[in-house]
Amino acid sequence: MGGLTPNKMLSILALGAMVGLLLLPIVVSMPALAGGGGTPAAGGPPPDVAKKADTPEAAKVEKARDVYYKTEGIVTGAPAPKTADNPQFYPRYNFESRVLLWIANQQHLYYGSFVLAVPIFCMIIEFMGIVSKDKAMAKKYDQLAYDFIKISLTAYSLTAILGGILIFTFLTLYPAFFGYLSSIFRPVMHIYALLFVAESGTIYIYYYGWDRMKEGLLKWIHVSMSVVLNVIGTTLMFLANSWIGFMMSPAGVDEQGRFLGNIWHSIHTALWNPLNVHRLLGNMAFGGGVVAAYAAYRFLASKTDEERAHYDWMGYIAMAIGVAFLIPLPFAGYWLMREVYAYRQQMGITLMGGLLAWLFIIQATMIGILFLSSNYYLWQAMGRMRGAEKYQRYIKYMVFVLVCGFLIFITPHTIVMTPAELKAMGGQQHPVLGNYGVMSAKNGGINVIITTTVLSFIWYQRGNKVPMVSWAKFGNIFMGCFFALAYVNIIWLAIYGYYIPANVRVGLSVPQVATTLSCLFFMTALNLVMLKGAKQSGAIEWGKISVRSQYALIMLATAFTWMMGLMGYIRSSVRLFWHVNEIMRDNSPWAYTHTTGFAANMISFNVLFFWLTILFVFFLATLGVKKAPAEAKVSVPGRVPEPATGH
Amino acid sequence: MRVILLAGAVIGGIALVVFLVMVAGLLPPQTIRLVEGYMPMQLLAELAFFVAVFTLISYLLKKNGLGIPRFWQGISFWLFIILYLKYRIYPPIPFSVRAIYGTIAMVGVFMWMSGAEDDWKEFKKPILNVLDAVTPFHKALRTFYLIAIPIILWGFSYNSFLPNLDEPIELRTVHPAPPASTKVHGKTFVLQTASNPYRVNAEGKYDQEYSNKLITEQSMGRLLKPDANPWDPKAEGYLKFVREGGEIFFQNCHFCHGDNLNGRGLHAFAFNPIPANFTDPGTLAQLQETFVFWRVSKGGIGLPRESFPWASVMPPWEQHLTTDEIWKVVLFEYWHTGYYPRTWD
Numbered sequence: 008m009g010g011l012t013p014n015k016m017l018s019i020l021a022l023g024a025m026v027g028l029l030l031l032p033i034v035v036s037m038p039a040l041a042g043g044g045g046t047p048a049a050g051g052p053p054p055d056v057a058k059k060a061d062t063p064e065a066a067k068v069e070k071a072r073d074v075y076y077k078t079e080g081i082v083t084g085a086p087a088p089k090t091a092d093n094p095q096f097y098p099r100y101n102f103e104s105r106v107l108l109w110i111a112n113q114q115h116l117y118y119g120s121f122v123l124a125v126p127i128f129c130m131i132i133e134f135m136g137i138v139s140k141d142k143a144m145a146k147k148y149d150q151l152a153y154d155f156i157k158i159s160l161t162a163y164s165l166t167a168i169l170g171g172i173l174i175f176t177f178l179t180l181y182p183a184f185f186g187y188l189s190s191i192f193r194p195v196m197h198i199y200a201l202l203f204v205a206e207s208g209t210i211y212i213y214y215y216g217w218d219r220m221k222e223g224l225l226k227w228i229h230v231s232m233s234v235v236l237n238v239i240g241t242t243l244m245f246l247a248n249s250w251i252g253f254m255m256s257p258a259g260v261d262e263q264g265r266f267l268g269n270i271w272h273s274i275h276t277a278l279w280n281p282l283n284v285h286r287l288l289g290n291m292a293f294g295g296g297v298v299a300a301y302a303a304y305r306f307l308a309s310k311t312d313e314e315r316a317h318y319d320w321m322g323y324i325a326m327a328i329g330v331a332f333l334i335p336l337p338f339a340g341y342w343l344m345r346e347v348y349a350y351r352q353q354m355g356i357t358l359m360g361g362l363l364a365w366l367f368i369i370q371a372t373m374i375g376i377l378f379l380s381s382n383y384y385l386w387q388a389m390g391r392m393r394g395a396e397k398y399q400r401y402i403k404y405m406v407f408v409l410v411c412g413f414l415i416f417i418t419p420h421t422i423v424m425t426p427a428e429l430k431a432m433g434g435q436q437h438p439v440l441g442n443y444g445v446m447s448a449k450n451g452g453i454n455v456i457i458t459t460t461v462l463s464f465i466w467y468q469r470g471n472k473v474p475m476v477s478w479a480k481f482g483n484i485f486m487g488c489f490f491a492l493a494y495v496n497i498i499w500l501a502i503y504g505y506y507i508p509a510n511v512r513v514g515l516s517v518p519q520v521a522t523t524l525s526c527l528f529f530m531t532a533l534n535l536v537m538l539k540g541a542k543q544s545g546a547i548e549w550g551k552i553s554v555r556s557q558y559a560l561i562m563l564a565t566a567f568t569w570m571m572g573l574m575g576y577i578r579s580s581v582r583l584f585w586h587v588n589e590i591m592r593d594n595s596p597w598a599y600t601h602t603t604g605f606a607a608n609m610i611s612f613n614v615l616f617f618w619l620t621i622l623f624v625f626f627l628a629t630l631g632v633k634k635a636p637a638e639a640k641v642s643v644p645g646r647v648p649e650p651a652t653g654h
Numbered sequence: 655m656r657v658i659l660l661a662g663a664v665i666g667g668i669a670l671v672v673f674l675v676m677v678a679g680l681l682p683p684q685t686i687r688l689v690e691g692y693m694p695m696q697l698l699a700e701l702a703f704f705v706a707v708f709t710l711i712s713y714l715l716k717k718n719g720l721g722i723p724r725f726w727q728g729i730s731f732w733l734f735i736i737l738y739l740k741y742r743i744y745p746p747i748p749f750s751v752r753a754i755y756g757t758i759a760m761v762g763v764f765m766w767m768s769g770a771e772d773d774w775k776e777f778k779k780p781i782l783n784v785l786d787a788v789t790p791f792h793k794a795l796r797t798f799y800l801i802a803i804p805i806i807l808w809g810f811s812y813n814s815f816l817p818n819l820d821e822p823i824e825l826r827t828v829h830p831a832p833p834a835s836t837k838v839h840g841k842t843f844v845l846q847t848a849s850n851p852y853r854v855n856a857e858g859k860y861d862q863e864y865s866n867k868l869i870t871e872q873s874m875g876r877l878l879k880p881d882a883n884p885w886d887p888k889a890e891g892y893l894k895f896v897r898e899g900g901e902i903f904f905q906n907c908h909f910c911h912g913d914n915l916n917g918r919g920l921h922a923f924a925f926n927p928i929p930a931n932f933t934d935p936g937t938l939a940q941l942q943e944t945f946v947f948w949r950v951s952k953g954g955i956g957l958p959r960e961s962f963p964w965a966s967v968m969p970p971w972e973q974h975l976t977t978d979e980i981w982k983v984v985l986f987e988y989w990h991t992g993y994y995p996r997t998w999d
Binding site for chain 1: 705822960
């Protein structure tokens, strides 16, 4: 362990300062929370209001009912402004203000997601490096985490710049709306700002302290700092989510939009938690995709086998992390939609059966592309293992199962057709498509896709290994039966869903998901146990993967980016002509829903813009690599970097 | 084993020939019928069957030294899917959906062909042969493509500039988001919380579980549940109201929506689209009872803006029926189809 060196002292102090900064906003906000009205839900006014009850001013205190929590609270804010289509409420350039805001928002979100996700990766990878027994591997992981945070640092500055642009856009083009939203969230605005300062401080110390804190206790302190960093980042995101949650499902205000003093009600709206979970998982999957694309880009541009091996490995790790968070993402999305329906049936129908239903078909297409790309990558990755050929012959059957699941998953409920086709079909409902177009079948479709992805992953794990445990035969039979029964169960439940009431049908998703997750956790675990002491039929030849696999990674990242843009648009446009749902009406000339085609073009523009700018970020990272000292290179000269021993 | 494989290949081959003869129009398209009610699973099962058949045939041919080149395997399988979607499924699938399915099938074929490196090399070989002009034949083919591809592209471009006289495609929202509340005969109903006053148990209390147990068997026959006949004069409560709803239905609704509630009534084919098919799982089963109540009360004219082009001629039944009658008709429709109204808890 050694003595307490100045370096260690400095690190501990820095960490203490960070924790202090983290806690400071909460301490500062205490009076604001208390003064904000306490908890009306518990009954009775808060202490500070109760104290004034005997004074003459108490008679003037106006109370109102919370639109969501239905509790009474003291009116402490002004009503939501009633806007009109004029430059006072909606100053404008000779351009659609909404589109400008859309671009500013989307770019900020892309970068925000990236810089929130990457430190989580760094935390995981740095930790893997610390616990790894193989010293070369440990160094490799450490270098990878360092590379990640380096990319993230440049992106972090861009996020801040884009955040500034976003606020200016709001203030310039939607001052009335932004003023109202700020008035509601005033008690936590400064917390947000302080957290941002804390995040910046932590990330800089984390990055610049990397070399100084590379061994012993200091290394543990360093990795702990990444935990602090991620706690701050996640809290930041949750706070930002509370604003969009408030816009979709307002709470803490009365029917006129007057703030009732309880900021927790305004934060903790009906959709806040589902949004938090969905965004957190989404950010991780997105971050994984972007880093994987970076690795793929570097792989394709590599000139030496050593470089190719390194970026092949990096792409694999990033893809694995991304997909690990992609798998639970549909379930989090399902929960979010369930809460949307529970909050407002109209909103749910507008999303999934009405005006925006076609956008969900596009979303389903994107999800399908993500899973297909992941599977394809894994099959390609088997190509760099000797001995994996025995699994490759089954690819065609897996493709068939995946494609069938995908076809069902994207069958639209509302079909685009000409009047002649409508007549030929004999009505709006089709006996095949009608059945595929509803939730029961779609749940079956997506679960089949995910289960097949798990199967691909297990085969990938086994690629170059032959289980040597004495019960290997039994284990294989058990695994085969488990997967077969899982498919039967998922498909059977999908069919059974047509014969039962809708509320029970919704509940059927639980056993379906449980089946899929059982395959994921139990079978992966069983596989790992079976592979203990397995005979290797050949090494993993990192860098010998096909270029198609790298295009699959780029496709994966592009699909993530596109889907994020799409889902953000859907989530935002479901408010229709409301700034704040049912509280503050949007009276600007742009309070209509765009056509699907226009929205798709806008999303594509945002995706393209993001990728162009992130390429610049990648380029900056490359400049850094060129200037890196020779000792930073981890591999032994003349030796191709060792592959990860585990998968 | 060899005999079994051969027998399987022969049976599959016959099925394939029958299908191709149907495509060519030498046999009526529905010679082997898709059974209504089971079509979705039948379709998947048939596709799985043909995949097995192709695998078997391919295996046997390869074993006898007559293997089909991978390039042609991929192309012919994709063509098979396209033909299957167009000619096998009846009623015909609209082009937009066929295009989606065809594209995904193509992606699937690509994944299959390029899944393993050796397969991919084999698949690319004929394409590279043409590009590299390895034989005079390939060279001729390359020249042909050099001329043909621009002409085909020109043809597509020319075609896209021609004035189009087809009716425009419609992206119709069949089930638009309903309003939060609706006013019928002076009374306001909140759609999220209102319930059918006639969905009651023997004690006269609202009970969806009770009524759910008494609806018809949801299958083709729409069989009555034992001891649950609404036309029994002794039927009380829920079943009595179902009967009353049925009487109203057959006096007012069945002309368009049909005796079997499948949207094929006497006058149905005067309209395009024909009236809603309540036996389809995409209609009543997806909706809350209050949604149906709102649609029946307000008719086609009461559809919101998002339902453009408002392709519904259903009259606003509130002008002809009482509130109670509308609720009873809704009750009957759910009973008859065997579907349960949607609930959110």
